Amino acid sequence: MKFYLQVLKKYAVFSGRASRQEFxxxxxxxxxxxxxxxxxxxxxxxxxxxxxxxxxxxxxxYIDSLYGLLVFIPNLAVQVRRLHDQNKSGKLLLLxxxxxxxxxxxxxxxxxxxxLLLLGFVILGLCIWLLVLFCMPGxxxxxxxxxDPNGGGFKFSFEEGGDVKEE
Numbered sequence: 001m002k003f004y005l006q007v008l009k010k011y012a013v014f015s016g017r018a019s020r021q022e023f024x025x026x027x028x029x030x031x032x033x034x035x036x037x038x039x040x041x042x043x044x045x046x047x048x049x050x051x052x053x054x055x056x057x058x059x060x061x062y063i064d065s066l067y068g069l070l071v072f073i074p075n076l077a078v079q080v081r082r083l084h085d086q087n088k089s090g091k092l093l094l095l096x097x098x099x100x101x102x103x104x105x106x107x108x109x110x111x112x113x114x115x116l117l118l119l120g121f122v123i124l125g126l127c128i129w130l131l132v133l134f135c136m137p138g139x140x141x142x143x144x145x146x147x148d149p150n151g152g153g154f155k156f157s158f159e160e161g162g163d164v165k166e167e
Contacts, residue, residue: 004029007078008071014090018081019149023134026078030071037064084145085138096126 003025041061050058080090107115
């Protein structure tokens, strides 16, 4: 919960670094809250049904949608800071927006099923790549985006009497 609140306090801070623990704890609590709000939407009946052109109905909750809008910027900011922890630019996330949008536009204009299939594979590949980046450890010590959020690892010292304490 500490990391979730820490990310929310840095609402739109795109500079600095975020540790793996900070990122994944925010992700976990975000999912838990979202599921809880979806259930709340269902219980309260605060959902509307959206029909996509193929006729499939998609229930969308008002409360859960509002929560999604509220945490969109902190979620984006923690993703950028997580990439910074690996000494990668946050602009890399733009790749995940512009490449699928360009392929979707081309597929829409040409009406090509092959381009839609390519779009699916590109999105899947980019998501897997991003997941791998988020799971990898960050650079140890300071990098061009700031100090190590883990403090460079744990430091132990030995006191008289054989006690070990964490600094």
